[in-house]
Amino acid sequence: MTQPTEIERLIEMMAKLPGLGPRSARRAVLHLVARREGQLAPLARQMQQVADTARACVRCGNIGTAELCPICADGRRANGQICVVETVADLWAMERAGVFRGRYHVLGGTLSALDAVGPEELRIPDLIGRIAEEEVSEVILALPATVDGQTTAHYIADRLEDRVTLTSLAQGVPIGGELDFLDDGTITAALNARKPL
Structure with missing residues (x-):
């Protein structure tokens, strides 16, 4: 050959x-x-x-070309909200929507006992440090609706309990979604998260 x-x-x-x-x-x-x-x-x-x-932002983990990414460098984004995401791709997806005007924190993965990924392998200690250093009033957990994503969300919630307001993204029927094409878990989440009209 x-x-x-x-x-x-x-x-x-x-x-x-x-x-x-x-x-x-x-x-x-x-x-x-x-x-x-x-x-x-x-x-x-x-x-x-x-x-x-290219380099990772020292504060949030986003990809940029300077020590701080443009989001962290923008003083107008320091509104007390931090949205926690798994990957930079998730951060960019949130930015594409154009509705969140706070700052982010990229974990770099999710907790996984099977893959031996613990809190120290992720950027969870950095997140806890940011809460102590910055004037953070709300942490939005925008993590995957998977077992590992939910385990990570619960772990973070336990560490930040009584320190900040903790919220998560709503789960359920996507816009344009048809019930016949959704899995049972999505329908259950949507039904449990129903709200008055």
Whole structure:
């Protein structure tokens, strides 16, 4: 067997990205190579720039290019609310909605006994430190509705009890959702969280 060519190595690397398999990676690479000057070269330069400058915000864990991300650096966002999320992708999803105007805290995962992930492997001690240092009045737990997500939420709630107001995102029927397509847990959560009209 011959040594992989540079293009084959690039396809192998691209295939490791989320959402791309070998076929999709091959199509993407062939597309980029065919448009070398217009797309491949600028993409390579931008990827190198991100590799050189990207870093985690020292306060919240968001990805940026400075010690503090733009959200933490914005004094208007210091309104006493911290939204706790599992990943940077979750933070970005919340920001896309454009309704939360406080600050965030990225845990970097959830507690998991099976995977030996405890509080020290996550950014939970940093969160508790922020509550003590900043004027935080509410912590919003925006964690996944999974066993590990709920375990993490309960752990944090126990640590912050009587220190701040704790809230969580509502769970239930999504906008545009049809009952026939929902699982039993979602229907149960929606029914239990019902509110008057």
